[in-house]
Each structure stands twice: as C-alpha cells, then as structure tokens.
Amino acid sequence: MKRLSIIALTAALVLPQMAEAKTVSGVELADNMMIAEQQLALNGAGVRSKFFMDLYVGSLYLATPATNVDAVIAQPISVIRLNITSGMITADKMTDAIVEGFDAATNGDSASIQSSIDAFMGLFNEEVSKGDQFTFVTHKDAGVTSFKNGQEQATIANEAFRQALIKIWLGDEPAQKSLRKNMLAK
Structure with missing residues (x-):
C-alpha cells in the first residue's frame, strides 16, 4: 500500500496538473497538484x-x-518547489546556500537536526543545472520527501528538520524577504 502511495506521489510530481498555470520568470507553475490524495x-x-x-x-x-x-508549518502537507533558472547555480553553491539557510532557520543552533541536515545535503552531490526542479514534500510529523526532476531522492523523517526546512524560505530570516512575501501571497 505504501509503495502504491509513493508511485501515485511520483506521478503527481512528474505530471503536474497544468490546466491553469501561472508564469513566473519564464517558469510555468501549475495552479494545483495532487499529493497523497490531497489537493494542494x-x-x-x-x-x-x-x-x-x-x-x-x-x-x-x-x-x-x-x-x-x-500556518504553513501547521498544515499536514505542504510542497516547496524550486525551479532553477540560472546556470550560475552549482551543487556547491546550492549546498552553501542551504547550509546558511538552516543556520538562519535555527538561529544558529542546528545541532539537534545535524544528522538530518547532513543526509539532506547528500542530495546535492550531483551537479545542479539550469532547468532542474527540486520538490520538497513536507508531511507534518513525518518529515520531508525530496525529489529532483520528478525522481524521488530520499525521505528524512524528522519533524524539527521539516520545520527548519520550511523556515529557510518562509521564516524570520528567509533566503530572500521578497521571495517569502511572494510565496505567502494569498
């Protein structure tokens, strides 16, 4: 049953519903997606x-x-998606930015989730290229499942890690304040 859910989740990520879409900086974004039988x-x-x-x-x-x-952290499921639009982003630069993001998201105290951060950072060993898409599916109390270009990479089952990951983009010290504002637009 769990395997069937993973297949359905993967299909939802690989084939997003594009009936209506919003375009941001040349990237078409689906208005909706279905994750684990939940409409987002x-x-x-x-x-x-x-x-x-x-x-x-x-x-x-x-x-x-x-x-x-x-309000985002309280939701049972949320998805943060990153569509790489620049060839200037490399695996090393992505790793550095995410490490800085975790430091900011945890007010410099990431020791309690360091093993989860290390496992997550291992997902960026392969080169990052313009056009790549990273999808982080967060499940309250279950952790984060990461996808690169629709391919499942890993699940990190740690609630504190999930919250810190969300805060990289949406917390008090986000990657970029204007990005946080736009992601929390509604």
Whole structure:
C-alpha cells in the first residue's frame, strides 16, 4: 500500500496538473497538484535573485491558503518547489546556500537536526543545472520527501528538520524577504 502511495506521489510530481498555470520568470507553475490524495493549490511564488540575477523560482503549494510560516508549518502537507533558472547555480553553491539557510532557520543552533541536515545535503552531490526542479514534500510529523526532476531522492523523517526546512524560505530570516512575501501571497 505504501509503495502504491509513493508511485501515485511520483506521478503527481512528474505530471503536474497544468490546466491553469501561472508564469513566473519564464517558469510555468501549475495552479494545483495532487499529493497523497490531497489537493494542494499554489499559495504563491517568487524569484530568488542575487546581484540582479534570477537564480530560481520558489513556489509554495498548500491545502489551505496561508500568509505566515506558522500556518504553513501547521498544515499536514505542504510542497516547496524550486525551479532553477540560472546556470550560475552549482551543487556547491546550492549546498552553501542551504547550509546558511538552516543556520538562519535555527538561529544558529542546528545541532539537534545535524544528522538530518547532513543526509539532506547528500542530495546535492550531483551537479545542479539550469532547468532542474527540486520538490520538497513536507508531511507534518513525518518529515520531508525530496525529489529532483520528478525522481524521488530520499525521505528524512524528522519533524524539527521539516520545520527548519520550511523556515529557510518562509521564516524570520528567509533566503530572500521578497521571495517569502511572494510565496505567502494569498
């Protein structure tokens, strides 16, 4: 039964419902997606930029619209998706940015989730290229399942890690404040 759910989840990620779509920085984003038999809607999306260069489009999908990080964390399922739009992003740069994000998301105290962070960082060993898509499906009390270009990479079953991951983009010290604002747009 669990295997069937994983297959259904993978199919939902590989074949997003594109009936209606929003375009952000040249990336088409589905208005809705089905995850684990749960209909999620695009809550918001924006661009992560640095030195006037667009690096990626970040999008947030939720069952119930949310305008703050606590409301996102409280949801049983949420999806954060990153669509890489720049060839300037490498695996090393992605790793550095995410390590910095975890440091900010945990107020510099990531020791309790360090083993989960290390496992997660192992997902970025392969090169990152323009056009890659990272999808982080978060399940309250079950952790995070990570996908790259629709292929499941791993599940990290740690609630504190899940919350910290969400806070990288939506917390008090996000990767970029304008991106957080746009992801929490509704």
